[in-house]
Amino acid sequence: MKVVKNLVAAFSLKSEFAARRDKLYRIAYSWCHEPALADDLVQETIYKAIKNASRLRDINTMDSWLYRILYNCWQDFLRVKGRNIEFIEMHDEDQAGQSENYQQSQIVKRVRASVEQLPLPLREVVTLADFAGFTYAEIAEITEVPIGTVMSRLFRARQNLKQQLLEFGSDELSEFKLRRVK
Amino acid sequence: MTSRDFTDEKLNMFIDAQLDSDEMNEIRQASLDDRDLRERICQLKAVRELVGYAYSTEVPPSKYENINQKKSSTLFAKALAASVTLVVGVFLGWETYHYSPQAVDEISAENTFQYVANHVAVDHSNRKIILHIDSGDLQVVNAALNEADHLLATYKKANVPMKLDVITNRNGINMLRPGVSPYVERIKKLIDDDDVSFFACERSIAKAHKREGVEIKLLPGVITDKSAKELIPERLEKGWVYIKA
Numbered sequence: 001m002k003v004v005k006n007l008v009a010a011f012s013l014k015s016e017f018a019a020r021r022d023k024l025y026r027i028a029y030s031w032c033h034e035p036a037l038a039d040d041l042v043q044e045t046i047y048k049a050i051k052n053a054s055r056l057r058d059i060n061t062m063d064s065w066l067y068r069i070l071y072n073c074w075q076d077f078l079r080v081k082g083r084n085i086e087f088i089e090m091h092d093e094d095q096a097g098q099s100e101n102y103q104q105s106q107i108v109k110r111v112r113a114s115v116e117q118l119p120l121p122l123r124e125v126v127t128l129a130d131f132a133g134f135t136y137a138e139i140a141e142i143t144e145v146p147i148g149t150v151m152s153r154l155f156r157a158r159q160n161l162k163q164q165l166l167e168f169g170s171d172e173l174s175e176f177k178l179r180r181v182k
Numbered sequence: 183m184t185s186r187d188f189t190d191e192k193l194n195m196f197i198d199a200q201l202d203s204d205e206m207n208e209i210r211q212a213s214l215d216d217r218d219l220r221e222r223i224c225q226l227k228a229v230r231e232l233v234g235y236a237y238s239t240e241v242p243p244s245k246y247e248n249i250n251q252k253k254s255s256t257l258f259a260k261a262l263a264a265s266v267t268l269v270v271g272v273f274l275g276w277e278t279y280h281y282s283p284q285a286v287d288e289i290s291a292e293n294t295f296q297y298v299a300n301h302v303a304v305d306h307s308n309r310k311i312i313l314h315i316d317s318g319d320l321q322v323v324n325a326a327l328n329e330a331d332h333l334l335a336t337y338k339k340a341n342v343p344m345k346l347d348v349i350t351n352r353n354g355i356n357m358l359r360p361g362v363s364p365y366v367e368r369i370k371k372l373i374d375d376d377d378v379s380f381f382a383c384e385r386s387i388a389k390a391h392k393r394e395g396v397e398i399k400l401l402p403g404v405i406t407d408k409s410a411k412e413l414i415p416e417r418l419e420k421g422w423v424y425i426k427a
Binding site: 021022025026027029030035036039042043108111112115126127129130131133135136151152154155158159161162165 | 190191194195198200225226228229230231232233234235236237238239241242244245246
């Protein structure tokens with residue numbers, strides 16, 4: 001009976017991991033901006049999660065646990081390849097072909113370009129907060145830095161993005177303001 | 183308390199709901215009378231919304247057939263390719279980069295919605311905007327309706343064609359329920375405008391029906407044949423501007 005229970009539990013966990021695949025992919029993509037690499041990172045994350053499922057003590061912490069694994073996979077990649085600086089400049093030409101209409105959206109292009117130019121630690125924190133919606137404490141746990149560092153990185157990331165997005169949007173903004181009703 | 187009394191770090195914590203309730207209320211109260219503070223909050227919220235939006239794209243199919251499969255070792259090849267792509271990336275970056283240092287000073291946002299709408303302009307000749315409301319909070323609904331009025335008035339005055347789709351789901355559908363919503367008359371006027379359409383998520387209606395055990399009646403003219411999860415992505419893919427209430 002216990003064996004059956006364990007099998008059911010394992011199957012259920014696999015389903016839970018699989019259900020989170022898209023969100024994991026989006027975060028991985030926001031860090032590396034390269035679809036194939038994001039796919040690899042997510043696959044590795046889920047593979048490791050299944051392998052180490054017994055270490056997940058509290059089912060309620062599954063999200064931060066999974067993202068911690070993803071973060072470690074990403075850090076491993078950067079460490080092994082030693083490409084911390086060069087890689088952040090990559091552009092996602094493959095992705096453009098897969099979702100042409102969406103990629104053509106000026107909003108997406110502008111915001112992604114701004115996120116891409118952020119230093120990696122800032123990029124990781126801002127996407128975990130603004131896209132994945134983790135709390136500061138959860139981000140500190142995922143990225144293994146003090147909560148004060150998370151706050152400081154988030155502050156710098158948003159300041160930077162605010163400036164970048166304002167600059168990018170200046171033409172449209174000026175035009176819009178002329179038409180604005182007070 | 184004035185805008186200057188609150189650091190950006192603190193405002194970041196405010197928009198992320200990381201402060202205790204007293205501090206949250208303090209900033210909330212201060213922002214009511216302080217336009218500069220509201221604007222700073224709007225800017226930070228706008229950045230957060232935009233980052234969330236930029237990566238909410240459709241996920242391409244994985245090359246892996248099942249989740250148990252160990253990943254293949256393609257990472258090294260990708261890293262090598264990075265060196266080549268770097269050159270292309272830098273070039274593309276400069277091609278699309280429009281620098282304007284004075285733009286920072288030109289910003290004047292009434293609220294987050296307006297601010298985002300300003301910055302995510304896609305096509306000025308024919309503006310298409312989604313206003314997404316998933317909350318039944320009266321303040322949120324009121325702010326969203328104010329924004330809808332503001333957008334319509336602005337574009338009509340400028341003779342710019344626009345289409346506004348107000349998409350509601352979860353508790354947001356309550357704003358469209360006669361006898362429940364205090365905004366029925368206001369919304370009826372908006373529904374009568376050809377440029378505005380109201381949608382209620384069919385899944386949220388079904389859930390509300392199941393939860394409350396009564397038929398969920400909505401205002402005439404509200405479209406209910408799809409879920410918000412279908413309605414929003416199909417518009418985003420066509421370049422609509424997304425504004426979250």
